[in-house]
Amino acid sequence: MSGKDNSSPRRKARLVFLVLLQVLFLCGVAGSYYAVGWFGQEIRIKTAPVDPRDLLYGDYVTLSYEISQLRPELWKEAGPVPDRGRQVFVLLKPDSGSKPVYEAVGVFASKPSVQQGEVVLKGQVVSSWKQEIRVKYGLEKYYVPEGTGKELEKEAGHMVVRAKVASWGQTKIEALEPF
Incomplete structure (x- = not known):
């Protein structure tokens, strides 16, 4: 016992x-x-929203970014542009506007070092060919209050996303703003 x-x-x-x-x-x-x-460091990215609906979560806006369609010249590694499904790191730098919007300045196979004001987003290649590298960042859905998605759809092309990017690579959308 x-x-x-x-x-x-x-x-x-x-x-x-x-x-x-x-x-x-x-x-x-x-x-x-x-x-x-x-x-996280705050960045702003130009968008083009579309309004779908999710039965479980309500209204959300699907976002497409200018930095999602990249020129192959931005590929900074030796060899061909990355294949579909490959993880890449996109180096962003603010433009010189009064409210700076971040633009892609390089695409890398591994996380590059950054200068003051620059940020790196981790993404996955959706498709690539000689004219374009399409990248998905995990920031393509933004849930909005019920009934407000249609208003945002009308503003397509005139919005920016204000997001935070942590030094360890995690990202979070803070808000949608008029451009």
């Missing part, structure tokens, strides 16, 4: 440890999302 008494506290300690480990993991996932807002 004494063997059973010794294993019971150990079993409880293991269970408590596993529960705490799961809670810490979930807090870490949630915290990384909020950390982008706290520590």
Whole structure:
């Protein structure tokens, strides 16, 4: 009977440890999302929204960015442009406008070093050929309050996304703004 008494506290300690480990993991996932807002560098990107609808989440705007269609000359690596499905890193730099909009200045196979004011977005090649490299960044959907998607659709081509980019690569859309 004494063997059973010794294993019971150990079993409880293991269970408590596993529960705490799961809670810490979930807090870490949630915290990384909020950390982008706290520590991320703010950028603005030109968009062209379209209004679809999601039955579970309501209205959202599908966003297409100017930086999603890249010239092959921006590929800075040796060899041919990247194939479909390949991960790439797109170096962005602000233009010289009064409200700077970030533009693509290079596409790389691995994360490049950045200068002051520059940002790197991680993306995946959707398609590539001699005229264009199309990249998806994971910033293509933005959920909006019910019934406001149609208004945003009318503003297509005159909007920018204000987003935050964390140094570890995570991104988060903050807002849509008129351009």
